[in-house]
Amino acid sequence: MEYIYAAMLLHTTGQEINEENVKKVLEAAGSEVDEARVKALIAALEDVDIEDAIQKTAVAAPAAAAATTP
Amino acid sequence: MEYIYAAMLLHTTGQEINEENVKKVLEAAGSEVDEARVKALIAALEDVDIEDAIQKTAVAAPAAAAATTP
Amino acid sequence: MEYIYAAMLLHTTGQEINEENVKKVLEAAGSEVDEARVKALIAALEDVDIEDAIQKTAVAAPAAAAATTP
Amino acid sequence: MEYIYAAMLLHTTGQEINEENVKKVLEAAGSEVDEARVKALIAALEDVDIEDAIQKTAVAAPAAAAATTP
Amino acid sequence: MEYIYAAMLLHTTGQEINEENVKKVLEAAGSEVDEARVKALIAALEDVDIEDAIQKTAVAAPAAAAATTP
Amino acid sequence: MEYIYAAMLLHTTGQEINEENVKKVLEAAGSEVDEARVKALIAALEDVDIEDAIQKTAVAAPAAAAATTP
Amino acid sequence: MPHVAEWKKDEVASLKKLIESHEVVGMANLSDIPAPQLQKMRRSLKDSATLKMSRKTLMSLALNSSDKENITALEEHMDGQPALIFTNMNPFKLYKILEGSKTAAPAKAGSIAPEDIVVPKGDTAFKPGPILGELQKSGIPAKIEKGKIVITNDKTIVAAGEPIPRDVASILTRLEIFPLEVGIDLRAAYEDQTVYTSDILTIDEEKTLADIQKAFTQGLNLSVEAMIFNKESVPVLLQKAATQSLNLALNAEILNSKTRDILLARAYAQMLSVAAEASAKDENAVDDEIRE
Numbered sequence: 001m002e003y004i005y006a007a008m009l010l011h012t013t014g015q016e017i018n019e020e021n022v023k024k025v026l027e028a029a030g031s032e033v034d035e036a037r038v039k040a041l042i043a044a045l046e047d048v049d050i051e052d053a054i055q056k057t058a059v060a061a062p063a064a065a066a067a068t069t070p
Numbered sequence: 071m072e073y074i075y076a077a078m079l080l081h082t083t084g085q086e087i088n089e090e091n092v093k094k095v096l097e098a099a100g101s102e103v104d105e106a107r108v109k110a111l112i113a114a115l116e117d118v119d120i121e122d123a124i125q126k127t128a129v130a131a132p133a134a135a136a137a138t139t140p
Numbered sequence: 141m142e143y144i145y146a147a148m149l150l151h152t153t154g155q156e157i158n159e160e161n162v163k164k165v166l167e168a169a170g171s172e173v174d175e176a177r178v179k180a181l182i183a184a185l186e187d188v189d190i191e192d193a194i195q196k197t198a199v200a201a202p203a204a205a206a207a208t209t210p
Numbered sequence: 211m212e213y214i215y216a217a218m219l220l221h222t223t224g225q226e227i228n229e230e231n232v233k234k235v236l237e238a239a240g241s242e243v244d245e246a247r248v249k250a251l252i253a254a255l256e257d258v259d260i261e262d263a264i265q266k267t268a269v270a271a272p273a274a275a276a277a278t279t280p
Numbered sequence: 281m282e283y284i285y286a287a288m289l290l291h292t293t294g295q296e297i298n299e300e301n302v303k304k305v306l307e308a309a310g311s312e313v314d315e316a317r318v319k320a321l322i323a324a325l326e327d328v329d330i331e332d333a334i335q336k337t338a339v340a341a342p343a344a345a346a347a348t349t350p
Numbered sequence: 351m352e353y354i355y356a357a358m359l360l361h362t363t364g365q366e367i368n369e370e371n372v373k374k375v376l377e378a379a380g381s382e383v384d385e386a387r388v389k390a391l392i393a394a395l396e397d398v399d400i401e402d403a404i405q406k407t408a409v410a411a412p413a414a415a416a417a418t419t420p
Numbered sequence: 421m422p423h424v425a426e427w428k429k430d431e432v433a434s435l436k437k438l439i440e441s442h443e444v445v446g447m448a449n450l451s452d453i454p455a456p457q458l459q460k461m462r463r464s465l466k467d468s469a470t471l472k473m474s475r476k477t478l479m480s481l482a483l484n485s486s487d488k489e490n491i492t493a494l495e496e497h498m499d500g501q502p503a504l505i506f507t508n509m510n511p512f513k514l515y516k517i518l519e520g521s522k523t524a525a526p527a528k529a530g531s532i533a534p535e536d537i538v539v540p541k542g543d544t545a546f547k548p549g550p551i552l553g554e555l556q557k558s559g560i561p562a563k564i565e566k567g568k569i570v571i572t573n574d575k576t577i578v579a580a581g582e583p584i585p586r587d588v589a590s591i592l593t594r595l596e597i598f599p600l601e602v603g604i605d606l607r608a609a610y611e612d613q614t615v616y617t618s619d620i621l622t623i624d625e626e627k628t629l630a631d632i633q634k635a636f637t638q639g640l641n642l643s644v645e646a647m648i649f650n651k652e653s654v655p656v657l658l659q660k661a662a663t664q665s666l667n668l669a670l671n672a673e674i675l676n677s678k679t680r681d682i683l684l685a686r687a688y689a690q691m692l693s694v695a696a697e698a699s700a701k702d703e704n705a706v707d708d709e710i711r712e
Contacts, residue, residue, distance in 0.1 A: 001707065004695045005079040005687075006099075012072045013101040021099070028098035029076075029091070031083040037704065044698040044705035053693045071673055074687045110180030114675035123684040141678050142222040144669045146239075148661070149215040153241040161239070168238035169216075170225040184672045193671035194664040213649065214661045246320035247649065253317075254654040263655040264662040281650050284639040285359040286379075292352040293381040301379070308378035309356075310365040324646040333645035334638035351638075354631045358639070369510075386512075386616060393512035394628040407633040 002031050003041050011050045017042060072101050073111045081120045087112060142171050143181045151190050158182060212241050213251050221260045227252060282311050283321045291330045297322060352381050353391045361400045368392060428478060435472060435482035435504065442470075442506035445491065446514060446609040451500035452525070453602050461521055461604055469507035469514060471604070479504060493615040497607040511609035515621035522603030526593045529586035537578040537592065537599040544569045544595065551594070558591050 006025040010017045019038055026033045076095040080087045089108055096103045146165040150157045159178050166173045216235040220227045229248050236243045286305040290297045299318050306313045356375040360367045369388050376383045439445055450458065450473065462471055474482075476498050483492050507514055527537070539560050546552075546569040555562040561572045577592070578584050584592070584599070592599060608617045636652075643653030644660075669679045670686075698705040 001691055001695070002079055002082040004691045004698070004706065005075050005082060008687075008691060008694060009072055009075040009079065009095070009099040009101075012075060013096075013099045015100040024098045025079070025095060026083075028094045029079045029083045030085040037707065040702050040704040041698060041706070044701035045694075047701055048694065048697040050694055053697045054690045056693055071683075071687060071690070074673065074675075074683050078684070078687050078691070104180070104183045106176050106179030107183050109176040110184075111675055113174075113177070114677075114680050118680055118684070120684060123681045124688045141665060141669065141676055142219055143676065144665045144674060145215050145219040145222060145661075148665050148668065149212055149219060149235070149239045152212045152215060153236075153239045155240045164238045165219070165235060166223075168234045169219045169223045170231070171219075171223040181674060184674045188668075188672045190668060193668045196667055196671050211647070211657065211661055213647070214654075214657045215665075218658065218661055218665075244320065244323065246316035247324070247647075249314075250317050250320050250649040251654070254649040254651045257651040258654050258658070260658060263658040281636075281639050281643065281652050282359055282362040284643050284648060284650065285355050285362060285635070288635070288639060288642065289352055289355040289359065289375070289379045289381075292355060293376075293379045295380040304378045305359070305375060306363075308374045309359045309363045310371070311359075311363040321648060324648045328642070328646045330642060333642045336641050336645050337637075351631065351635060354628075354635045358632065358635045385612070386614065386620065389510045390512045390621075390623055391628070393510050393516055394623045394625055396513065396516075398625065398629055398632065400632055403629050403632045404636045407636050 002026060002029060003037055007041060007045055008050065008054070011054075017045055017050075072096060072099065073107055077111060077115060078120070087115055142166060142169065143177055147181060147185060147190075148194075151194075157185055157190075212236060212239060213247055217251060217255060218260065218264075227255055227260075282306060282309065283317055287321060287325060288330070288334070297325055352376060352379065353387055357391060357395060358400070367395055431474060432478050432481045432485065435474060435479065436485050438470060438472065438504070438506045439482060439486045439488065439491065442508055444505075444507045444509065444511050444514065444609055444611045445488075445494065446505035446507070446511065447494045447497040447607050448503045448505050448518070449500040449605040449607055450503050451605075452528075452600075453604070457523065457602065458604075464521065465505075465517075468509055468517070469505050471503055471505050473501070473503040476502060488610070488613075490613045490615065491610050494608055494610050497615075497617070499607055500605075502607075503604075505604070505606065505609075511611050511616055512621055512623055514609060515606050515618065516623055518604045518606050519622075522601045524598035525600040525602040526598050527584045527589040527600060529584060529589045531584050531589075531600055533578040533580055533582055533584055533599060534601060535580045535599075536576050537584070537597070539571060539575045539577050539592075539595065539597065541571050541573050541575075544571060554587070554591060558588050560591070 003022065003026070006022050006029070007017050009025055010021050015021050019035075019042060022038050022042065023033050023035075026038075073092070073096070076092050076099070077087050079095055080091050085091050089105075089112060092108050092111060093103050093105075096108075143162070143166070146162050146169070147157050149165055150161050155161050159175075159182060162178050162181060163173050163175075166178075213232070213236070216232050216239070217227050219235055220231050225231050229245075229252060232248050232251065233243050233245075236248075283302070283306070286302050286309070287297050289305055290301050295301050299315075299322060302318050302321065303313050303315075306318075353372065353376070356372050356379070357367050359375055360371050365371050369385075369392055372388050372391065373383050373385075376388075446469075448471070453461075465471060479498065479502065480495055482504075483494055486492075505514070509517075544562075548564045548567065548569060552562055552564065552569055555569070555571070559577060560575050562569055563572060564570070577588055578599075606618060606621065608615050609621060610616075640652050640656065642648070643650055644656050647653075647657070649657075666678065668674075669676065670682060673679075673683060675683060695706045
């Protein structure tokens with residue numbers, strides 16, 4: 001999941017989601033980086049509209065909150 | 071959401087969510103770090119079992135997904 | 141939520157949401173003011189169109205939860 | 211809404227919601243205080259459980275949402 | 281709500297909503313009249329289009345929130 | 351609606367809703383009173399639990415609002 | 421009154437006395453009420469109203485001899501088998517009570533249907549036999565099913581305002597459908613110089629209820645809109661304030677005890693969503709933990 005979080009972080013800060021940046025973030029988070037996975041992720045995300053995917057779930061999060069409200 | 075993503079990233083990689091680590095991650099992601107927000111983040115997360123909060127979602131998220139799917 | 145309420149109060153009365161004002165309001169309400177949280181609040185609100193953020197439904201999500209709840 | 215926010219602020223900080231306190235908060239927020247409205251607010255709050263009213267928000271929203279879900 | 285009903289009654293009968301009239305109606309209804317609240321009522325209604333305001337759904341707030349869920 | 355408003359006013363102030371009281375309120379509001387309508391109102395209200403009707407409104411309102419929102 | 425019998429004089433005098441001693445005088449029609457039912461209604465009215473049957477001429481004489489202004493207008497409402505009702509209760513209430521005490525009665529040949537008479541679909545108590553033909557002949561869709569006669573569809577057999585045919589009346593009774601209403605039919609009531617006719621006396625309770633709710637909603641709306649604080653508007657305003665505050669906190673991503681879990685949950689859910697889309701392109705783009 002850390003790979004995805006790294007990508008989302010870069011997306012949010014407006015940085016390019018490329019190998020170098022993803023690795024930098026992951027390393028800063030103390031993660032051992034699997035190069036192959038980074039490559040696969042970047043390739044896969046090329047066709048993904050991250051903003052769109054994030055918006056879709058705007059619903060999900062508070063749902064949890066509501067669900068836990070007594 | 072970058073502050074929260076940073077926290078989640080650290081949580082996922084098993085690192086401590088402290089000022090230093092959050093800043094390191096944010097900086098690696100090219101973000102200009104606001105110290106006050108980092109402090110507030112850490113203070114807010116101090117007593118929180120992130121896994122717990124996530125578990126609550128784990129149930130809600132797919133549900134939400136289903137609900138929003140036309 | 142007291143920091144948020146203080147911000148909403150200032151927003152409603154048309155005052156600027158700055159450190160001094162937020163502190164003044166919180167102190168008047170008998171709250172022990174945490175400077176870091178005030179700073180974080182203001183930093184977080186800096187890029188936010190409050191009128192917009194107030195109306196935008198962050199709480200809408202319970203929809204999903206409710207919809208799936210039998 | 212400033213009167214309402216003032217009351218909620220006092221409620222959150224655990225202060226008594228009385229004329230003096232409400233006025234103090236409103237004045238701190240730079241508001242011109244209308245004594246009659248403060249009195250009316252306090253009288254109305256005598257019969258209202260703030261915590262309850264706030265909680266109902268969380269409950270009401272999903273219910274309403276559910277109604278709209280096809 | 282007695283102050284509101286008194287105002288609505290005067291509005292319906294086409295009488296002016298002023299202190300004297302509101303008091304007269306409230307007293308006829310056996311209410312102990314609080315002058316300050318009468319004043320507050322009249323001040324609050326001064327800029328309000330009653331015909332319009334009675335139609336606006338006050339309770340829609342949470343509902344509206346839900347309604348914006350995609 | 352003035353007859354209804356008069357009745358609601360009396361209900362709120364805790365007075366008996368009878369011919370005399372309704373007339374008194376209506377006259378105070380400057381209304382020309384139609385005896386037949388007063389009598390009809392009182393007969394109609396005899397079997398109606400106003401408090402109950404109000405409670406039902408309060409519950410139905412948000413739901414209804416949501417239901418009608420496109 | 422030279423040729424009037426003594427008992428008639430007495431009756432007029434006693435009616436007049438009742439007229440003078442009651443605030444409300446009603447004119448009713450007692451047609452079609454079976455005697456036992458009328459007895460029962462009389463008894464139930466005993467404490468609140470007095471019912472007097474008499475000849476039309478005697479009632480007219482009594483009304484005309486009264487000093488009450490305009491009371492003779494009641495004469496116009498002597499229909500069928502008229503009777504006078506005396507009470508001190510609000511005429512609207514009297515009407516409501518009388519309407520409420522009406523009971524269902526069997527169809528009578530030639531009676532006018534007060535509303536559409538519908539034979540509902542469903543089982544009947546009848547075993548197969550000649551009744552099936554009678555039902556069908558009356559236009560009721562019936563057939564035999566599992567040894568019973570069953571009506572297959574709802575059927576409006578007499579429309580409102582139409583007379584009930586003889587054969588239909590008998591079928592309805594056998595089906596235990598009682599489409600008529602019998603009871604004391606108050607045609608008009610006099611009080612304080614005014615004669616209220618039955619159409620005026622009809623109270624629409626549902627509308628009253630709806631009006632109460634409307635008044636309350638309007639009052640609440642106005643209170644909230646004009647920020648007038650009372651115990652009804654304040655909870656709504658509190659909710660509004662709480663919702664808006666929560667919106668602001670969540671949209672501005674301000675972490676506090678209320679928003680924390682929601683924001684964490686949101687981040688997690690967003691991650692899952694992005695992960696789902698990424699793994700749809702290439703399974704290897706995400707780790708096993710997510711794929712499960």
